[in-house]
Amino acid sequence: MGHYPPLTFIRFLLRWLLSGALVFGTYNPSGYSYYHWLFTNDGNYLSLKVTVGLFIAGIYIALWPIIWGAFGFQGLFAAGGLMGTLSLAAWEAGLLENVRPSFYVYGLLVGVATVVAAGVYWGWIALMLWHVKLYRKIVPKRY
DSSP states (O other), X not given: OOOOOOOOHHHHHHHHHHHHHHHHHHOOTTSOSHHHHHTOTTOOOHHHHHHHHHHHHHHHHHHHHHHHHXXXXXXXXXXXXXXXXXXXXXXXXXXXXXXXXXXXXXXXXXHHHHHXXXXXXXXXXXXXXXXXXXXXXXXXXXX
16 A cells, blocks of 8 residues: 555644535625626626536535445435525524624534545545545446
8 A cells, every 4th residue: 555645633624624615715795706806897807707507516526426425315415405504503503693694604504614625634544534535437337
């Protein structure tokens, strides 16, 4: 076996920050996101907006198979259920009574960023713990 980088909290935190920058850069309620920049009616920088949009779409297209391979349908469904359950538990505990409505959107975006970071990091976890390499195989079906 070759040398694999160790599992550290700093590595996960770095991936979480990068996935958070991607998710919050795409959309956030503050008005400073690609979504808000794209739909301004200034008519300027159209080619730059398209280029940035293609770059962001490329990152999402590259990350989606990694996240799907790490979690699958059941894992993503369970992550969504966990986020929903945690938000309902916080609501029942009275922790969300005096917050602005945009707080819920921020909570959802933090949850999505956490799922993206965990999905990207899951390959390293599986490799270190079980020595399993997660990768996509393109194998033609044989009949």
